[in-house]
Amino acid sequence: MTKIVTFPSPGGGASPAKARPPALATFRKVDKIFKNQVMALSGLDLEIRTGEFLSLLGPSGCGKSTVLRLLTGLAEPSRGEIVWSCERPQFGFVFQEPTLMPWSDVFTNVWLPLRLAGVSKEKARPQIEEALTQVGLSAFAKAYPRQLSGGMKMRVSIARALVTRPQVLLMDEPFAALDEITRLKLNDDLAELQSSLNATVVFVTHSVFESVYLADRIVVMAARPGRAFAEISVEAPPIRSEGFRMTAAYAETCRRTSAALHESMGETPASELSQ
Known part of the structure; x- marks a missing residue:
């Protein structure tokens, strides 16, 4: 079983306890093996909570997009199960390309x-x-x-x-192909929009900075076969704004998230190399 590490919130002190949202869907030891025998996921344990903004962060080929397909029912687990707390909800899907x-x-x-x-x-x-x-x-x-x-x-x-x-909005690297200025603006817009949506968001990205800015919780996935490596709670204002990017809490959470991402790929974080 993969151990999921939960990092403490930045700032040194204990943060107020938050009520944990109920689980909407739970992956239990899910494997996904494609017809070409490529194992995309291995023993994935993952909880998706009602109303949260969950970011799936990891390198290419770690199964992030496969998780989205399994959620929608476009693919089925090879082993393990996905347990819903209700009937499978209505989904909205945003792809990397607009496909208009x-x-x-x-x-x-x-x-x-x-x-x-x-x-x-x-x-x-x-x-x-x-x-x-x-x-x-x-x-x-x-x-x-x-x-x-x-x-x-x-x-x-x-x-x-x-x-x-939709009750669940799935976003598969929607801003990856955009220039940095446009991407930051759309991050701001999405953060503001999320506060008014009555929906759960699962957001796939390669960007540490984007995941920390947008998410309530980040799950860092290890490279193929994909599995949950670390779980990071993001302490931030209910509505994100440009000012959050300037805070010590944001910088520290980015540092911890980046370290977890490097470790998930078997690399030594740059912060440790400089010591």
Whole structure:
């Protein structure tokens, strides 16, 4: 069984005890072996808690995206089980690429999941308008993808995931292909949006800084076969802002998270090499 290490909160003192949210889904010793005999996950123990922002952090090939596919039912465990506290919920999915239909305007792109569910455009209009408002694109409903920046296209993709009002939002490295300035802005927007969403978020990333800024809890995954290596709770204000990035708590949590990531890959953290 993989040992999960929980780091204490930064700052030296004990932080106030928080009520632990109930488990929504629990992975119990889950293995995933693909048809080509590649073992993506081995003995994964992982709890996803209701209403939290959970970040899965790890190197390429550690099974982060496989976890998302198992959650949605697009793949099944080879061994082990995933236990839900309720029926499998409604999911929204945001991919690394926006995957917008270039021949359709923003409004129609956001309508897509509801259209596939048999909902007419007029009946879906209130939900589409709400989703566009949530991502700050109400004024661009009639624009086409070619008229949008990379960050705006990603906002459309997020709106499309939100339009069904999902209980669980799965995000697979959605900002990885964006420039740093755009990425930081979308991190800010997502942090603000999360505070108003009644949803659980599972966010896959390679970025230590992004995971610490956004998440309530980070699970660092070891390289293939993927497994949970460390669990880090992030002590932060309920609503994140640019100021949080400037705090000692943020810097210390980034340091601890980076150390855990290096250790998960069998590397010595840079902070130890300099000593």
